[in-house]
Amino acid sequence: MDVKNCGFIDPQGQLSAALANRDIREFHTALDNGALPNLQDERHTTLYEKALSTPGCAQFIEACLAHGCNVNYINQKLNKAAISYAADSRDPSNLAVLLRHGGVQLDRKYSQLTPLNSLAKNLTAENASMVGSCIQLLLEHGASPNVVDQGEFTPLHHVLKNRKIEAGTKKELIGLFLTQPQLDIDSYRNGQVRQMLKDQYPELSLPELREPGAEIDCERLLRTLRDGDETQFEQQFAEYHQNASGNADNQRNANQEEYLSLLEESIKRGKQRAFEVILETGININQTKLNAISPVELAVIWGNHRALDVLLKHPQLRLNSNSKLLNAVISRLDEQPLDDFCDHQRCLQLLLESDRVDINEADKGGQVPLSYAVKYRNIKVAQELLKHGAYIGARSAFGDLPIQEMDPKVLEEHFDSCITTNGEKPGDQGFEIVINYKNLMRRQQESGQSDKRPSIPHQLQDEMTPIAYIAESKELRHLLQHPLISSFLFLKWHRLSVIFYLNFLLYTLFTASIITHTLLKFHESDHTALTALFGLFSWIGIVYLIVREVIQFAMSPLLHFWSITNLMEVALIVLSILTCMEASYDKETQRVLAVFTILLVSLEFCLLVGSLPVLSISTHMLMLRAVSSSFIKSFALYSIFVLTFSLCFYILFGKPQVDTKDSTPEPAKEGKDDGHFNTFSVPIEALIKTIVMLTGEFDAGDIKFDSVYTYLIFLLFVFFMTIVLFNLLNGLAVSDTQVGAHFLFISGLTQLQINPLFRRRSRHRRS
Known part of the structure; x- marks a missing residue:
């Protein structure tokens, strides 16, 4: 027990103390108690960052990752990624834990330096062993050795310039770089790296010389893109495209696939200049690789709003029925951006403003964007979707509506915004009330957009689905009084x-x-x-x-x-x-x-x-329907007891009577069959008789009580079935009647609101 805190332990403080004391068990305990490793303090620093940048904290990093931390975590204040923090520790074990989880952006820059650049630039005699192991790990996991810093120095260039480390260690590091097949020692600083290698290590075997006029292939262009040098990419791509333009048709198709790979890489890396250069070649932006996604979908997933803006305005864009762009971006709004160019919120705005995107697009489960917004509890996005005309009656594969989990206040506020005027004063002759029913009816594709999206076969839409659900929902039922709903019902009834x-x-x-x-x-x-x-x-x-x-x-x-x-x-x-x-x-x-x-x-x-x-007639019919439905549902359950008692009566009172010779007068024999119903001698008649007795018609004088058990069973039936059960069913009927009367009262108020609204001399216009 923590005496200082009166018996209460602060999990966040416990987590910080455990990291400072290198107590991994206490660290796990704090995490299990609800401590958050990615919670920032007043200095905008998290314990996850401290663990990454502190040597010897591999176990703590592993624990943080197991409790929800991201391998691509980014400090938004410093714009520094988790891989950069791990590189600052100069500890290969810290780096290995992060890389073991996969999907790490190895070449993300911080202060114009990738992790590999940072390690090579800060190489000293004291940390040469640890830094060398870190460099080896990064290269083995795919880090590019060609990314330059602000001075156009590659990591190998920094190693070659370093005179603080021993010759043997330096040579081992240089050999490690030379084993990389994508190493480029000619493209930067006029080939200075090759010259330094020849001067310092003439015995080493160097990669083939890359002449300025050497053949450029797709792999080289991809490497340039990954290195981040867009100026060099533009030069190389211009030469590559000039050579490819004169090839045969089959070779052009192959070049189109290569261009598509380059386009996708430029979207992922956020290289807008390279993206626009590739797009100017006339590439088919609707083409996709096998089992892959289109470029516009890729831009949405990665949050590249600049590329998305260009693609949505492209005249050749064709969105197929499987392009669930809005659903994809809404599900990623809460994700942490991977880079500076990532902005899913801006992507959402671009999609909503585009006339090419169907705001009611549904995924395989029938979930529309409004359903995603409600599911992710994103009220602002739900309001934006409603503002842009999202249909509230779209059913999913499970029959759910988007408004089922929506806050009634959000829906009511939006309904209020759908009723406007033309700006005239209410007393003027030209005063108009403009009511927009865009959310009650599925928006149809305009004729001018037929060339932008594939045509959708016309289907009959049930416009009453959302209103029927509002009427059935206790939380939303009051919205039936809203002029938007009441006027819509009036117009619907007027036409039908x-x-x-x-x-x-x-x-x-x-x-x-x-x-x-x-x-x-x-x-x-x-x-x-x-x-x-x-x-x-x-x-x-x-x-x-x-x-x-x-x-x-x-x-x-x-x-x-x-x-x-x-x-x-x-x-x-x-x-x-x-x-x-x-x-x-x-x-x-x-x-x-x-x-x-x-x-x-x-x-x-x-x-x-x-x-x-007619309110008086429909009220009685609604009450009859509600009471009947409630009674059938309740009686279906309680019928178990009715069947049980009918069997008990059949066994106790339905005993066959022994006929004695001339013991019964002839007239009584003639009326013997009339007593079967009261003697429970036939099972079906016993069941019917028990149901009749349930209403209070006992005919107890015709029942023969021959033992104390018969009295006991009969009294139990009278108490539990006739008094308790029958009164319970009557109570349910009264309750349903009151609910029905209340519902019809609301409907009556709605009807009263409708009439004055449309008895005005002002015109009504539907938007």
């Missing part, structure tokens, strides 16, 4: 009301016709002409129902099969046909079919009446 009323009229005629025809048919009325007339009307109604179902299926096949109402309508069509046709089966079957037909017809008619935009 004719279809609704026409359907209601036709179905009403069909309901009256088929019920009248069924009654006349089964009562064998003498009015045969009237029966035939209503039969004809019924067949016309059946044809109408079939046409309606076919249209609904064509519009949305999947939703059609998952809808209980549509399945009920299909069953109604089948039963109506069987009822109206001249059947060859028996009368009893016809009567049963007719009964179910009338039930389904009446139920469908009731649903249509409940859909009328």
Whole structure:
């Protein structure tokens, strides 16, 4: 226990003390307790940086990497990378831990020096052994030996100039550099390195001389790019392109692939001048390597906003359906930039401002950019996407909407911004309210953009999906009162009301016709002409129902099969046909079919009446639907107890009675079958009798209690089922009724808000 801190230990202080004392166990304990190794102090220094730059801290570096530290960590204040801190330690073990994790940017500069340049420049007799091991590690892992510092000195040049180290050590280091196949000793400072090698070590075998007019290949251009010398690259590339332009067609295709490699490398390195030089050759920027990504996607991933800006404005750019640019950049906004040219936030702005990028593009899982912004809790990005017209009703592969996890305040504030005016005073004749419904409808591609993106087949969009979810969500339900939603519903109803009323009229005629025809048919009325007339009307109604179902299926096949109402309508069509046709089966079957037909017809008619935009009617229908649904769900669970008690009653009260000769009068024998229902002697009847008893109809006088156990079971049933369960179901019904009334009250307020808004004499314009 830490007495000074009253028993509480500061994990961050414990981590700092452990590093200072070189106590790796205490260091691990502090990390497990929540200490953050990459938390900056008042000097903008982290413990991770201290471990990297301190010799003998390999284990501490490993522990930091295991707890979330990045091998490409960059101090934003100093613009110094983790590899530069490790090089400052001059400890090969520190450097080896970092390099062992892979993906390290070995040639990133700090103060115009790469780690290799820094080590070679600070080589002394005291640290020659350790620095030599560090240089060897960097070269083995792919560090470029040709990157120059501000004085155009390469690492080998610094070693050759060094007179502080022993001759043997110096020669070993020079031999290490000469083993690198990409070593260039001719391109810098007029070939001074080659001359120094000849003068100091004439016995050494040197690489072939690179004459200024020597052949330049793609590998040499890539090395120049990696070395960071854009001026030299421009000179070499101009010569390379001039030689390649006169080649045959098949060679040109090969050159295009090489150009693509150079273009990708320039994007990764942030070499804008080299990027533009390659682009001027007319390279196909839509071309990709096998199983690779396009240059525009690469620019987004690496955060190279300058290259992305040029590519988005390129007239030949074609974005395919797999280019999820917005999703890619949103998922990387929280990442630490790898270099100065990396700016994912700027890339996001460029993509949003470009008319070539679909703001509702979806990945394989159906996740749109707005879903990514909500998932990463990035409120500012979500607001920007909404501002640029992101559709809030796009469903993912799992049926989720982007607004499901969104803060209601963010959505409400954006809805407020969608309602503006034309700048006139409210009392003026030309006053207009401008309402923008861009987020409630999926943005369609404009005709002028058809050459920029591949055409997308037109699909029917359900514009009511987001509004239906808002109505069902307790957190968002209050937004139904917002003028944006209410006015949208008003316009929607204004356009569809004719279809609704026409359907209601036709179905009403069909309901009256088929019920009248069924009654006349089964009562064998003498009015045969009237029966035939209503039969004809019924067949016309059946044809109408079939046409309606076919249209609904064509519009949305999947939703059609998952809808209980549509399945009920299909069953109604089948039963109506069987009822109206001249059947060859028996009368009893016809009567049963007719009964179910009338039930389904009446139920469908009731649903249509409940859909009328009359508050008093729709309120009752909504309450009926809510209570019925809640009761069915609850009773489905509690039916286990109903079945249990029915079996108990069947076993206790359904015992077969022993018939004694002439012990029962004849009239009683005649009425014996009428008592089966009350004696629980048949399992199915026992179940039905138990359900009836659940409502309070016991008929206890007809039940024969012959033991104390029968009384006990019956009293348990009365208490748990009739008193507790039935009252519980009634309570749920009352609760659902109150919720339904509240929801309809909100809808009523919405309707009241709609009417004054559109009864104005001012014009309404949809943006």
